[in-house]
Amino acid sequence: MSEVLLKEFRPGLWLSELSLADFDVRGAVIVGERSALVWDTLSRPADMAPVKALLGDASCMVAYSHADWDHVWGTAGLPDCVTIVAHDLCRVRFDTDVPAKLDAMRSQEPGQWEDVRLIPPAVTFATAMTVDLGGVVVELHHLPGHTEDCLIAFVPQWGIFLAGDTVETPFPVVGEAAAIPGWLNSLERWAGDERIETVIPCHGDIGGRDIIQANIDYLGSLTREAPPAVSDTLSPFYVTTHRLNLKALGRDAL
Numbered sequence: 001m002s003e004v005l006l007k008e009f010r011p012g013l014w015l016s017e018l019s020l021a022d023f024d025v026r027g028a029v030i031v032g033e034r035s036a037l038v039w040d041t042l043s044r045p046a047d048m049a050p051v052k053a054l055l056g057d058a059s060c061m062v063a064y065s066h067a068d069w070d071h072v073w074g075t076a077g078l079p080d081c082v083t084i085v086a087h088d089l090c091r092v093r094f095d096t097d098v099p100a101k102l103d104a105m106r107s108q109e110p111g112q113w114e115d116v117r118l119i120p121p122a123v124t125f126a127t128a129m130t131v132d133l134g135g136v137v138v139e140l141h142h143l144p145g146h147t148e149d150c151l152i153a154f155v156p157q158w159g160i161f162l163a164g165d166t167v168e169t170p171f172p173v174v175g176e177a178a179a180i181p182g183w184l185n186s187l188e189r190w191a192g193d194e195r196i197e198t199v200i201p202c203h204g205d206i207g208g209r210d211i212i213q214a215n216i217d218y219l220g221s222l223t224r225e226a227p228p229a230v231s232d233t234l235s236p237f238y239v240t241t242h243r244l245n246l247k248a249l250g251r252d253a254l
């Protein structure tokens with residue numbers, strides 16, 4: 001089982017990075033003067049051990065980027081972070097697909113996921129929410145597309161855009177084709193926001209707004225007449241993802 005690496009990205013911002021069987025996942029911790037915000041708790045309670053050590057007695061809260069398993073299953077590892085914030089639809093998913101996914105993983109890999117406890121968000125919102133941690137303000141914005149409950153976290157004073165799974169490298173995972181137009185609209189708005197200096201997705205490379213643009217280009221290309229060919233150096237996970245993305249649009253891969 002791989003361990004989370006927690007590293008300081010800039011003063012007040014730490015990134016938690018984990019390698020899973022098929023892909024890597026990244027969370028973050030934003031530390032203000034009064035409290036801290038943990039952006040995703042990754043895949044199991046033990047993943048949060050370095051975050052817990054970093055926070056010590058500090059007041060903290062958790063924000064879920066969305067309810068997919070690799071982002072929200074580690075919350076029991078932060079028993080002192082009692083406030084959990086997420087989108088309204090993330091809360092709904094804790095009654096539907098989140099427990100179903102845990103049941104499925106427990107039967108696929110017996111004994112591997114017994115320590116996971118599902119902890120739904122207690123504070124939810126529909127459009128946006130601002131959190132003042134003391135000396136640093138974090139804006140949470142709904143950005144559906146990958147899933148209907150996706151959020152991004154924007155820290156204007158640092159130019160930091162925590163993209164969750166709304167943006168990914170090499171390309172994102174499409175949930176439902178019907179969500180793509182709205183997804184593209186939101187991404188285009190953010191891609192034009194000059195306050196953003198650094199884009200930090202939960203999966204893949206960190207970069208600038210060019211990463212948002214690359215995701216716009218990919219999503220746009222899925223709907224064009226000739227489906228895009230993608231590099232054959234992709235990992236098996238992304239080869240499959242591309243095929244499933246095309247399938248979500250009722251198309252076949254080349």
Ligand SMILES: [Zn+2]
Pocket residue numbers: 025068070071165202203
């Ligand atoms: Zn993910």
